[in-house]
Amino acid sequence: MALIEYQFRSQALDMEQTVFIVLPESKRDTEVPSFHPSRLSSPCRFPTVYLLHGTSQDESEWLRFTSVERYANQQGLALVTPSGQLSAYADMAFGEKWMTYIASELPNKLEKRFPLSASREDRFVCGLSMGGYGAAKIGLRYPERYAAIGALSNGNHAYKRVLDRAPTRSDAMPSALVDERHLLCWGLNRDQTPVGTQEDLYALALENLKGGHSLPSLFHMVGTSDRNLLSARHMCRFFRSLPGDPYHYTYFEEELGNHTWKEWDRWIEIFLQWLPRKIEFF
Numbered sequence: 001m002a003l004i005e006y007q008f009r010s011q012a013l014d015m016e017q018t019v020f021i022v023l024p025e026s027k028r029d030t031e032v033p034s035f036h037p038s039r040l041s042s043p044c045r046f047p048t049v050y051l052l053h054g055t056s057q058d059e060s061e062w063l064r065f066t067s068v069e070r071y072a073n074q075q076g077l078a079l080v081t082p083s084g085q086l087s088a089y090a091d092m093a094f095g096e097k098w099m100t101y102i103a104s105e106l107p108n109k110l111e112k113r114f115p116l117s118a119s120r121e122d123r124f125v126c127g128l129s130m131g132g133y134g135a136a137k138i139g140l141r142y143p144e145r146y147a148a149i150g151a152l153s154n155g156n157h158a159y160k161r162v163l164d165r166a167p168t169r170s171d172a173m174p175s176a177l178v179d180e181r182h183l184l185c186w187g188l189n190r191d192q193t194p195v196g197t198q199e200d201l202y203a204l205a206l207e208n209l210k211g212g213h214s215l216p217s218l219f220h221m222v223g224t225s226d227r228n229l230l231s232a233r234h235m236c237r238f239f240r241s242l243p244g245d246p247y248h249y250t251y252f253e254e255e256l257g258n259h260t261w262k263e264w265d266r267w268i269e270i271f272l273q274w275l276p277r278k279i280e281f282f
Helices: 061-065 068-075 098-113 130-141 157-164 175-186 201-208 229-241 261-274
Strands: 002-010 015-023 048-052 078-081 123-128 148-152 217-223 250-254
Touching: 002 098, 015 098, 048 098, 048 130, 061 068, 061 078, 061 261, 068 078, 068 261, 098 130, 123 130, 123 261, 130 148, 130 201, 130 217, 148 261, 157 201, 157 229, 201 229, 217 229, 217 261, 229 250, 250 261
Parallel strands: 048 078, 048 123, 123 148, 148 217, 217 250
Antiparallel strands: 002 015, 015 078
16 A cells, blocks of 8 residues: 655645545556546546544544555555544534535545545545544535445434433533534534534435435444444434435444444444445456
8 A cells, every 4th residue: 555644735724734645556566456437537546435533533543543554455445534623524613614624625635636536436435433423424415426424433413412411321421521512613502402404414314315316325333332322323213214225324233342443443344345336456
């Protein structure tokens, strides 16, 4: 794999950013991947997975704590790992425009400078915890840009206040921290939630059903010992309730799986193998 550290100034964020880009390599120097006919005009461009980190993590951790480089190389996939800080991958009410940066500016910039496919069928987004929510939000808000979503260890953050009030929930995030995140990211006070807004995965999913355009496939995985199990099951019930399975929703629960890199290393390999489009080598 070729590992590139790319530094540039983001116009959406109005600050310098660093992203890591990983490009696959074939087994022999003379080999190149074969591509779907839609890529014949650009035969050296790779399908790409944008990997989003979780709360209190950064853009390097997917590469440092998992074997995702090796897994991606086996599938002929490129990887991009940006930073989302503590934004919930939103265009923040009191902060930067992280949604615009990751969903729009970054792919447009990188696809012009690196051999990354600009085809919707070759563009995927995946994340863990906060990043899983962010990946689902990006893919559902821009279904015309992303063919598949990977959501690991997450639910619908728009319902966090509702679910954290459940009497069986003993590991909920401290309410003061939830209040701070809701205010900074979404401009909401302690009596408000983003349910029904563009930050609500369910609202986005339902809105897409009115549009008549292609919808991304959705892969969702969590462990039974994960602190986000309740919210993940809430999300599972919603997507399984949609008539006709429009998002080709795939859900797994791993027995005793927890909220750690040990699980995410296994699950990202499963997700990459699940993707609807893979590259074969000559």
